[in-house]
Amino acid sequence: MSKCEQCIVREFSSLKALNKDELLRMADCKTSYIIKKGESIFTEGENLNGVYCIKDGVCKMTKLSANGNEQIVKLIKKGELLGQRSMISEEPVNLSAVALEDMQVCFVPKSEIMGFFNTNNQFSLSMMRAVCGDLKQADDHLVDMAQKPVKQRLAETLVQLYKDFGTDTDNSLKIKLSREELAGMVGTATESCIRLLSDLNKQGLISLSGKKIAIPDVNKLSRFAVKG
Amino acid sequence: MSKCEQCIVREFSSLKALNKDELLRMADCKTSYIIKKGESIFTEGENLNGVYCIKDGVCKMTKLSANGNEQIVKLIKKGELLGQRSMISEEPVNLSAVALEDMQVCFVPKSEIMGFFNTNNQFSLSMMRAVCGDLKQADDHLVDMAQKPVKQRLAETLVQLYKDFGTDTDNSLKIKLSREELAGMVGTATESCIRLLSDLNKQGLISLSGKKIAIPDVNKLSRFAVKG
DNA sequence: TTGAATATATGATAAATATCATACTTTGGG
DNA sequence: CCCAAAGTATGATATTTATCATATATTCAA
Known part of the structure; x- marks a missing residue:
């Protein structure tokens, strides 16, 4: 013991x-x-x-x-x-x-x-x-859920994962979530989540390689999460 | 004092x-x-x-x-x-x-x-x-916000208002909220809120007269809030 | 009481999101 | 190592929701 x-x-x-x-x-x-x-x-x-x-x-x-x-x-x-x-x-x-x-x-x-x-x-x-x-x-989270579009909620979630769990040596988020789980956090369909990740990638706000997600500039992603 | x-x-x-x-x-x-x-x-x-x-x-x-x-x-x-x-x-x-x-x-x-x-x-x-x-x-509310479509959230909100504040003598909800405020509770646009109230009215789940809202059968409305 | 301001209602349209289909990729067990 | 199963990706489409426009109703203060 x-x-x-x-x-x-x-x-x-x-x-x-x-x-x-x-x-x-x-x-x-x-x-x-x-x-x-x-x-x-x-x-x-x-x-x-x-x-x-x-x-x-x-x-x-x-x-x-x-x-x-x-x-x-x-x-x-x-x-x-x-x-x-x-x-x-x-x-x-x-x-x-x-x-x-x-x-x-x-x-x-x-x-x-x-x-x-x-x-x-x-x-x-x-x-x-x-x-x-x-x-x-919980109250703050609730307001985000009610008021923010999915893409911003996704960005917000990624920022939070970055802050709470940090990154691996290869600069990707340390916490390992499936796309389905990520969608479950954001409150959206898995396909929508995948699509919007792909969008954020194209916008240069995140970088995807396989299922790994890296965030080159958290502040930039965070600003997007707030103001779209 | x-x-x-x-x-x-x-x-x-x-x-x-x-x-x-x-x-x-x-x-x-x-x-x-x-x-x-x-x-x-x-x-x-x-x-x-x-x-x-x-x-x-x-x-x-x-x-x-x-x-x-x-x-x-x-x-x-x-x-x-x-x-x-x-x-x-x-x-x-x-x-x-x-x-x-x-x-x-x-x-x-x-x-x-x-x-x-x-x-x-x-x-x-x-x-x-x-x-x-x-x-x-707050946690339960959050899940509703993330997972339920607007119409069910509206129904759920009305059920809650009924339970928390009861009805006037004319059977309408005692608590007086503008459509805009109701929309603010549900987390939707005012016009959407008005439209969906009108829908619920047509479905017989609520009854509207002016800005007054009555609920003929709370259990029925509550079932709709859960299962759509 | 009246009329301007505000609230409610509804149509038309646009945008966001979900769903369904399908293909590609990765993973893990034999 | 291979292959079935699971996960990821993307297109096509349907549905939901927001936005803009406008009409009608209500309220309240002059």
Whole structure:
């Protein structure tokens, strides 16, 4: 059983507010899992009773729409927590989580986390701030979805992927998504997504080679995302 | 200076978790305002330093998109709090609030609320739950925006207005929105909104008389909103 | 009360996006 | 290594949605 003290999740999540004692208690009751690429961590409607700490890898948070399309609401990467919303609300999760790469995660039961809420105000405030940050992001994202044409949403998504995940040595986006998944993030048909990628390529805003996507000038792409 | 103990906001918001002593302290430092229909409570980018309690009336929470369109993200009505997200995040508000009717609101400074966080765990948990509820709503809303065609989004919006605000004696939606505002909620052009209302009318899913909108069978309209 | 301003409605048309068809490319398992 | 399956690409077309034009209705202030 590894300790939680050095875990990367402490660097980036509310868990940074926990003290040594609390970390030891958490280490004691956590369960570690390996999730293979493509496997599901949990599914929309499921009851969770705890949170997942993402030690390594990336997953997509998705929701199936009535027409059978999978909308990717956001990506969660190492260092982040998963399932807080559901745990705090005491409701089933409203999104599914599926690994985009092999992942290492730890599950921490609700009882433990809720205990920290009562004894560590800094922790509960930090968690509250995290949820508030998610809410701001969601509202802003919603306005983009409602108001921006697909091509600008695609550009915006690419900029975000660049900022969140960076690039490989060959200058292409590090995060590997299929065209279908990218379309799922943008909220469009796969063919439309492919076509518009091709457009952006012709405009010189991105550069495609195979399924790799490189962004020669993020600021330029970002300006396009805002003003078209 | 009126007391907070009997205020309707206590019935519907996290403030229900405050005890008599805390309420007295709050009554002491709050400021009451009357906001006329059409007036702004705060504007995107502004710093708030507190929350507003909505004693009466309804306001729209909007965000201006890059193309100059006003997206209405949600409506807030009496009994609810306004500005929690911004206060907790210690960031400027990301949405503007504009009164749709004459309103009565109270402003409670941040220092007071944050103080309650430290002394009343039930209160902070309740506030956290409220934000989590908003987050779930926002994510679900986002998926609708990305995946549903305009006509279904319009139907969904009408169902929501029916459920949240009910009907007048003549069976029409109690909340009064212009076609332009309705279009702003749905995320479409005003003319498209008008046309699709007319369509829904012809299909018998709603009934229009002047600018009044009645819903003869909510379940039917709701089914249409889901499956088209 | 009246008329200008604003809101609502609808037609014509253009633009954006989805869908269907098909070809090409890459990938991974045998 | 090969080939079937999956993913990517692109054309043709249909559908959805926005835009522009104009007509009608409503509102509100002088």
